[in-house]
Amino acid sequence: MEPAAPEPAAPEGPAEPTTPAEPTAATWPEPAAPEGPPGPEPLHRDEAHEHAWPETTQLKQWLGGPQGQVLTGRTVLIVDDDIRNVFALTHVLGRVGISVKYAENGREGLEVLDRSPEVSLVLMDIMMPEMNGYEAIQRIRRTPRLAQLPVVALTAKAMSGDSEKALNSGADVYVAKPVDLDELLQAMYDLLSAPDAGSRAGARGGSTTTGGPQSQPAGDADAGTEPPGRLP
Numbered sequence: 035m036e037p038a039a040p041e042p043a044a045p046e047g048p049a050e051p052t053t054p055a056e057p058t059a060a061t062w063p064e065p066a067a068p069e070g071p072p073g074p075e076p077l078h079r080d081e082a083h084e085h086a087w088p089e090t091t092q093l094k095q096w097l098g099g100p101q102g103q104v105l106t107g108r109t110v111l112i113v114d115d116d117i118r119n120v121f122a123l124t125h126v127l128g129r130v131g132i133s134v135k136y137a138e139n140g141r142e143g144l145e146v147l148d149r150s151p152e153v154s155l156v157l158m159d160i161m162m163p164e165m166n167g168y169e170a171i172q173r174i175r176r177t178p179r180l181a182q183l184p185v186v187a188l189t190a191k192a193m194s195g196d197s198e199k200a201l202n203s204g205a206d207v208y209v210a211k212p213v214d215l216d217e218l219l220q221a222m223y224d225l226l227s228a229p230d231a232g233s234r235a236g237a238r239g240g241s242t243t244t245g246g247p248q249s250q251p252a253g254d255a256d257a258g259t260e261p262p263g264r265l266p
Contacts, residue, residue, distance in 0.1 A: 106131035140170025
């Protein structure tokens with residue numbers, strides 16, 4: 035008895051087209067982690083809840099119109115030894131389309147600037163080990179290539195002399211801690227949209243107002259309140 039002939043194989047052809055799943059809010063990637071030294075260990079669930087990311091209350095404003103055109107695609111250097119502040123700021127700036135580099139002190143910040151010509155603006159904390167923000171800003175201003183680079187000083191509201199000293203060191207403006215994120219973004223927009231660098235240099239050391247219809251003089255907020263969108 036002859037064995038049964040095998041069934042003919044189905045002809046090979048193009049695979050059936052598949053329709054990609056519609057993206058949902060949960061599938062969009064989180065903003066990239068900042069470039070710099072290794073970050074902290076991941077938070078446990080309960081701890082992460084306590085340290086929920088702060089948010090801007092005007093996200094649509096910063097994503098669209100002239101603000102979006104100026105801010106989106108920029109690279110910002112954050113110089114701060116508090117890694118939680120760095121990650122919180124990175125989260126917010128990433129949502130606006132801003133890339134972040136960071137350094138843990140003024141010395142590292144100068145090294146990052148030396149090899150990163152794409153940096154458009156610096157957010158400089160003041161109280162840091164090795165080299166504080168005052169000295170780092172002064173060295174930035176003494177470097178010809180960086181002399182007109184916009185610098186926003188992040189100062190402690192409790193230390194009233196910090197803000198004036200930061201401006202005298204060469205910062206363009208200061209924003210007091212706890213940081214109001216919309217105030218910070220307004221300050222960044224005002225500096226990056228200035229018609230020329232000379233106008234920033236002329237104002238340096240004078241006004242502490244970040245400008246714009248939504249802003250107020252930095253550091254004049256009620257010390258007893260911390261509205262949503264503030265960083266510690």
